[in-house]
Amino acid sequence: MTYQQTLHWMFERLPMFQRQGASAFKKNLDHIILLCDRLGNPQTAYKTIHVGGTNGKGSTSHMLASVLQEQGYKTGLHTSPHLKDFRERIRVDGHLADESFVVQFIEQQKAFIAQNQLSFFELTVGMAFQYFKEQNVDVAIIEVGLGGRLDSTNIITPILSVITNIGLDHTAILGDTLEAIAAEKAGVIKPNIPVVIGERQTETTSVFDAKAEAVEAEISYASDFDYPELKSELKGSYQFKNKKTVQRAVEVLNQCTELSISEESLVKGIEKVTTNTGLLGRWQIIQESNPKIVCDTGHNKEGLTYVMKQLAEEMYKQLHIVLGVVSDKDLDSVLPLFPKHAIYYFSKPDVPRGLNSEELQQKAAAFSLEGKKFKKISEAFDAAKTAANAEDLIFIGGSTFVVAEII
Template sequence: MNYQQTLQYMFERLPMFQRQGASAFKKDLGNITKLCDYLNNPQNTFKSIHVGGTNGKGSTSHMLASVLQEAGYKVGLHTSPHLKDFRERIRVNGEMAEENFVVEFVEAHKAFIEAHQLSFFELTVGMAFEYFKIQQVDVAIIEVGLGGRLDSTNIITPELSVITNIGLDHTAFLGDTLKAIAGEKAGIIKPNIPVVIGERQEETTEVFETAAKKNHAPIVFASDNQFPDLESELKGSYQQKNKATVQQAVHVLNQKNDFQIPEAALITGIKNVIRNTGLVGRWQIIQESNPKIVCDTGHNKEGLTYVMRQLKEEQYRQLHIVLGVVSDKDLNSVLPLFPKDAAYYFSKPDVPRGLSEEDLQQKALHFGLRGKKFEKISQALNAAKKASDPEDLIFVGGSTFVVAEII
């Protein structure tokens, strides 16, 4: 198989939560444990930092990787989902894994993959661990996929665990209260391993403190301390919390004997995160003016709350919103966040989980959001451009998959 054929095999043969939803979700560490045993446990050959949370874990992971790169470390970075190229999930010092590696890994282990019915994510995690072993990275930043306790990444013993915040997302799998979800996220807290919590929240603090005490894990809440709002290529005022979490994490790492991260590396790493790691889709300006076009991957209540606040800080004559969502999204909590005076262009993301433009348009109408529907995201964006004046603003979002189609 060539690279495209390999991806087609992975997308079509392996259950993939991002595309299929609940039917592809495995709440079990059995397969990833078997895979890593079969690969001679590559995850034990390098240091790691584990990053979980509801919102901000991707940005936080990329910023940590960037800071460590600036400090002179060879840094692996495993994140999900990808936007354009599968290999975005597996990077070393910002460079994606080679196509040949992906092809050869799948070919070499195809019999095992099929015999054990690995999910897409299980395979990807094992592949990332093997790549980081081969590349002999000094440290790898490993982002949790979904939850924490039973997430496939949770077989590592990291140098530090980081949990950004807790919000009501993926409630069908993680629980329908902040306390229950925090319990799942707290599953990445390991015995005697320090943990940084990004935000102290009334409903979740006790959960984290109890888990940390049980594991004799030193715990600190970044929001308890004051940190400077460092300049960053990642725009959006909501990134301040993520930057504070990274600064707290660096402070904890520097207290360990095996890390030396100068202040200059912290400042430069946060500033140059996009050029160092290739992160896209977070308050990304697609077009500077005539009209200004911005996209963001925020897709749950907490994430979209931050995005809507950011929109209010923008200056424009008329706001146009290209919107698409997945079918298992809790629209009753999400749609009320959107402004009623915007012009809407509803469409369906090009994934099986995507909610049809007709259903989204009808549901949005219940919340006073009016607009036209389009079969494709690209058509919706083109219609928004045609209807816009130079002083207008176009926002594109609602789902990671919507953003992936337009960048």
Template sequence: MDYSQSLEWLFKQLPMYQRVGKAAYKANLDNTVLLDNHLGNPHLSFATIHVAGTNGKGSTCHMMASVLQEAGYKVGLYTSPHLKDFRERIRINGVMVPKDYVVDFVNKHKLFFESNQLSFFEMTVGMAFQYFKDSNIDIAIIETGLGGRLDSTNIITPLVSVITNIDKDHVVMLGNTLVKIAGEKAGIIKNDLPVVIGERRASLRSLFRESAISKNAIYHQVNHRLKPLETDLKGTYQKDNVRVACEALSVLNQTSDYEISQRHLNSGLLNVVSNTGLRGRYELLQVQPRVIADTAHNKAGIKTLVKQLKLEKFNKLHIVMGMVSDKDVDQVLSLMPKKAFYYIAKPNVIRGMEIDVLSAFFKKHQLNYKKFNSVSDALDKAKSLAHSDDLIVVTGSVFVVAEII
């Protein structure tokens, strides 16, 4: 198989990459352990930082990777989902895994994958761990894909565990209360090892603290009163992520042989995009009229985005939007600006919410909108109608943003 055939085969493996609900989630680590043993336990060959959380974990991972790169380390970075290219998920010092490596890995282990019915997520984690081992990295930043306790990444024993924050998302798999979701995220806390918590709410912090105590883990709470360092990532909401990243790296400094200076912190945070290739986080795509893309896709993310938009100066607000079927659309749309005009479309993925279903929600919330056949058509129309002092925002899903960057 060539590269495109390898990807097509990967994406078809059950539980499917783009399926809704529990079909996309295996509630155990048996296959991950099986694959890791088959590969010779590559995860034991490199140090890690493990990051979970409802929002901000991707940005936090990229920030930490950038700082460690500035400190001179060879840094693996495993994140999900990708925007344009599958290989975005697996990087070393910002460079994506080569296509040839993906092809060779799939071809070499395809029979094992098929005979054990491994999922897309399990195979991708195995590929990342093997690639990091083969490349002799110094450390890897590993982002959970979903939850924490039963996530395919949760076979590692990290130097530091990090939980950014908690909110309702993926409730079918993780539970429909904040306490249940927090319990799943707390599953990455390891015995006798430090954990950094970015959550602001006292009730949830106490849950994480109790979990840490039960495992004799060293608990570190992020101080959100501290003035954050500057970063090249736009949006005031990144301040919390900066604080989490800095606290985690401070703990790493104190508890390991890794050396990170203030200069490394400053430079790393100011060069996240160039060092790691991160995109889609309040990203300015065009200047006149301004076009901003943001991957906010749940209540907490949209709330943060809307708060940021209130700080912007513009004449009219145009919002290009689509969503996927497993999100709480009512909660999201209840937060959206009433005075904006919306250009809605179905993202081009299986999970994408059908346009007629989405439009019914827009009618219910009395938002002004027009339907389009594609996200790109919606954006083109917004650009044609917007004046130079207007603002266009593209949001609602990672998959919406992926279609226009």
């Protein structure tokens, strides 16, 4: 198969949470253990850092990878989902995995995948582990896909675990309280492995403290420390907490592991994160002016709270919002966050989980968010650009998939 044929086979044949929702989520680690056993457990061939949490885990993972690259470590980075190219999920020193490797890996494992009914995520986690081994990385940053305890990435024994924060997302799978979700995320805390928690939250601190004590893991909260504000190519003001988490993580790595990271590498790594790792979609300015166009992948209550706060700091004559969501999103919690003075352009992301534009428009109207509906995200974006004046601002968001279709 060609690379494109390989991707088509993967997307069409394998259960994929991002497209299908909870039905694609595996509630055990059996299949990823089988795959990695077959591969010779490549995840044991290099050091790993495990990063989980509700919001900010992608940005934090990219910043950590950038810092390690600046220090000269050959660094793998596994994140999800991807926006434009599948290989965004698997990078080494910022470079996407080779197309030939993806094709060869699928060809070699195709029968095993079918026989054992692997999910899309299980397959890509094993693929990343194998690629990092073949590339002989020094360390790999492994971002949790969903939850922690039962996430396919949770077969690694890292040198450091990081949990950014806890919010109400994926409640049908992880639980409907912050405490329950924290218990699932705490599954990445390993015996005698230090863990950094990004934010000390009233509802979750006791959960994390209890788990860390039970497994004798040294625990610290980045929010307890006073670190200087560092510059970054990531412009959203909400990145302040993620940067602080990275600063604490680097401090712990220097204290508790064989890695040695200078202050210069920390500063440069955080500053040059998008240059070094190619991170997309976090308060990404698509067009600087005439009109200014910004997109962001924030999609749950906590993430959108930060994004809307950032949006409120912008100067414009009229705000235009291209909005799409997935059908399992708790709209009663997220729609009240959006500004009522904006003109809305509703559309359905091009995935099976996408909520149809008519239903979104009707639900939004109940919260005094008014606008027109469109069949495609691209059509909604075109309409916003046509309507906007030079002094206006266009914001695109509500879902990772909306941003992916635009950029």
